[in-house]
Amino acid sequence: MGYDYALVYVPAQQHDSSDAPADHNPHSHLTYTLPPACLLTLLYAPLCTKLDLYRIAFLTTIAVAATVPWDSYLIRTHIWTYPPAVILGPTLLAIPLEEVFFFVIQTYTTTLLYLLLAKPLLHGIYLVREPRGTREGKKWQYLKLGGQLAVALAIKQAITFVRAAGTRTYLGLILVWAAPFLWLLWSLAYQFLLRLPLTSTFLPVALPTLYLWVVDTVALKRGTWVISPATKTGIVLWEGLEIEEALFFLLTNCLIVFGLVAFDNAIAVLHTLPSHYPSVPALPSPLLLVKALLLPASTYDDDRILALAQSVARLKSKSRSFYLASATFQGRLRIDLIILYSFCRVADDLIDHSADPAEARAWLQKLKLFLDLSYGGDEVKPNGSVVKATDRNQGQATLFAVRAFPDDIMLTLLMLPTPILDKEPLYELLKGFEMDLLFTPSNPSGPIKSEADLDLYGSRVAGTVAMLCIQLVMHHYPGTSAADAQRLMQAGSEMGIALQYTNIARDLGVDARESGRCYVPSSWLKREKLTPESFIHGFTARARGDDGVFRKKLAAVRSRLLDRAFERYERNREAIEALPVEARAPMRVAVESYMQIARELRRGGGAAGRGRATVPGWRRAWVGWRALVGPVRS
Incomplete structure (x- = not known):
């Protein structure tokens, strides 16, 4: 249930407040939630950027805003209640202050763990273009629809549980609250949720969930709170942990991580696709983030995404120190640095791995010609108009690179940011x-x-x-x-x-x-x-x-x-x-x-x-x- 470890939620008609262990409330945060939050803060603080702070504030605000009405409803309708002796007193819409703080601290801790595990990733390489009418495009649409259908069926079943008003009421209320958000986030970020490494999706869900399950088990065995027998199934994950409690912590962490993945999906679109977004503010507005998520995947620049993926694979293999260091740079600067360093590796490998000096010199001449075409001067037409070199030569350099270099090298050359680099x-x-x-x-x-x-x-x-x-x-x-x-x-x-x-x-x-x-x-x-x-x-x-x-x-x-x-x-x-x-x-x-x-x-x-x-x-x-x-x- 959406509560702080310190609260004692029991049906008023079944338990008297004088029986509650009053010393559990303010100390539970100090014992269980704040230590991991402080440890993760210490670890991540040097890596933290303004965009990270924006991400944390953004997700925390949504988490609190989405949870407070649901939690307030459960308390006001006596799905559970709490003895006054075990809370500090202040409430928000009948929700104790400690409960509201739990919404914040759980979101904050899970977010920091996600950020720490996802920091090395260049998210742009996980974007996927979905060509319309192709087998690849249809595959992704089927995956999207399959996930939507599964969550929709869960919502339908949850409504049935709530309407029955029996022992599955609380289970139904949890699903009715969480599943619509999961459906929306899946619909917006299904590509990332399927393609990102499990270390940045599964682990940030699994580790906090397991930790909260253990803590919750200890608290329930001590009688810190009691779930009403009338609204619970009686099924336990293990002794002392009700299935409803386990599901709640699992779903809340899923919501947090899904939200973070959707945020990073939007940022990846903004930073990776300059043809759609020529300039991006340091802190994109929520509206811009939504627009990025709604950009049809069929319009993604497949060549740029593939070039980045090839460059990342190249640097992971041959320049691990630089690749890991590049994770501390931000946005389009990191992308340009990776492409630049990949170009340097490509040129070096072409020379070093040549069969003989003649082949090496031939590659050098091709690289020089590519730069000549990329940096050629402006052309003045007879009528006085000027054709900028960056416009005219881009096509010439592209055609030459396609003809003269292998595919995995050609894309790196074409993505080299020559317009902003001195020759x-x-x-x-x-x-x-x-x-x-x-x-x-x-x-x-x-x-x-x-x-x-x-x-x-x-x-x-x-x-x-x-x-x-x-x-x-x-x-x-x-x-x-x-x-x-x-x-x-x-x-x-x-x-x-x-x-x-x-x-x-x-x-x-x-x-x-x-x-x-x-x-x-x-x-x-x-x-x-x-x-x-x-x-x-x-x-x-x-x-x-x-x-x-x-x-x-x-x-x-x-x-x-x-x-x-x-x-x-x-x-x-x-x-x-x-x-x-x-x-x-x-x-x-x-x-x-x-x-x-x-x-x-x-x-x-x-x-x-x-x-x-x-x-x-x-x-x-x-x-x-x-x-x-x-x-x-x-």
């Missing part, structure tokens, strides 16, 4: 990949002969990516002056180089064994009495166990790489605090998640000597949480 960093990125082609079996050090060469390489393959990320941040959160923007771009480039030094330090063995490459400057190798060839050979010798002397030399080389990484990191990390406030904490997470690899290498952790160094999951989570709280001090 120079992208061309410089391709020059960095060109440097990789200079590594050959006869020249294992490639172009890396000095520290300056290594800095140039790091600037091209990583500093450019950092600059592009900052450009996206400043586009989505404008207001930074030109001078400050320039300083941020320079600091970003330097930080990118620091991260690339970390990357090289981590992958020394992998690069040597799998690619035959040595990214260590020749001058550093000479200090250790090594050559690029002997350096690479040292890793094959280690496979035979002959690694004593070489391990010391490897440690010295790796230490120098890490020193230069931390030098640039320390010099430029304060620039993060000059970013727009919405991006500061997420950018700290992105940087610190990667620099933690460097810290693991310094401590000799992970698999530094055998392969790629790894950061344990619990430590990665701790580093991210700490970075969200505030600037990290080494």
Whole structure:
């Protein structure tokens, strides 16, 4: 029933208020509901955004508004009552204050658990276009109608229970109240409810429900409240827990999670489909949320949804640290960052996975041509009219990408937000990949002969990516002056180089064994009495166990790489605090998640000597949480 654990609801004619345990009321919230709420608040506070606060307030308001009339009716009609000795006194429409607080605290706690579990998800990839008249479209419509019919039958049966006015009255009243809301939410968000991972739908329902079942069992056994035998079935889920009580907590948590899923479905439509919603306010109005939910799924941009799904799968597989860090960014900025980073992975893989240098160079030329078509200049017609490059070249770039690249790569290229990115960093990125082609079996050090060469390489393959990320941040959160923007771009480039030094330090063995490459400057190798060839050979010798002397030399080389990484990191990390406030904490997470690899290498952790160094999951989570709280001090 819709009550606080502290209330003693019993039919007035069956129980005298003097028999109730008066000490149970105010202490039940302190004992049972507030501790999990406080714990979840502590865990989620660094992740909380203005949109999350809006979501919590929105859902809580609806939950209270929907529950109060129903609860008030049950109390006023004596479906249950409560002894005055066990409540504080104030009421709302005959509902004790403690009862109203329970509506709030249950919604708040379940919402926080849902938000915590759903944070890593990019909700846009769970949208599904439903082409009219197709088998796929019909399938989704059948699923929608099937759910609607099932809930409608439950409502019909509930009405029968209520009309019978017998032992199934309370069960019927619960279903009559909850089922219509479930029908509406299913109708609006059935796609998400079926497609989201169970960790973000089943768990946020199951865990709070099980907890409340246990607490309710304890309370009922103590006699904290009693359900009238005249209105209950007498069926128990287990000893001490009436089936009506179990159903109530299950349905209320379902309502909360279904409501959250519908909210996120609407936000996903707004953020993922700019063709329908060119601009979206930070806090969309309830009317806009409803409009987004009512947008026909047959009009969704299937290519954009698929491109996002491919990008997410790519980053989960090959750039886990960045993907997890991206979860702390919001809205369209996160989407653009994922597409950008996916483009970088695609370009890198095309070069690295080519069968031979000729094929790699061919891919480079195709990538350059794609950028040429995307960034070509405006065209002036003979009559003086101007055709903007972004309009004319988009079609040319699209046609070329469709013809020249595989499907899973083509969509990523087409979704690259070139209109809001400067072209120079992208061309410089391709020059960095060109440097990789200079590594050959006869020249294992490639172009890396000095520290300056290594800095140039790091600037091209990583500093450019950092600059592009900052450009996206400043586009989505404008207001930074030109001078400050320039300083941020320079600091970003330097930080990118620091991260690339970390990357090289981590992958020394992998690069040597799998690619035959040595990214260590020749001058550093000479200090250790090594050559690029002997350096690479040292890793094959280690496979035979002959690694004593070489391990010391490897440690010295790796230490120098890490020193230069931390030098640039320390010099430029304060620039993060000059970013727009919405991006500061997420950018700290992105940087610190990667620099933690460097810290693991310094401590000799992970698999530094055998392969790629790894950061344990619990430590990665701790580093991210700490970075969200505030600037990290080494």
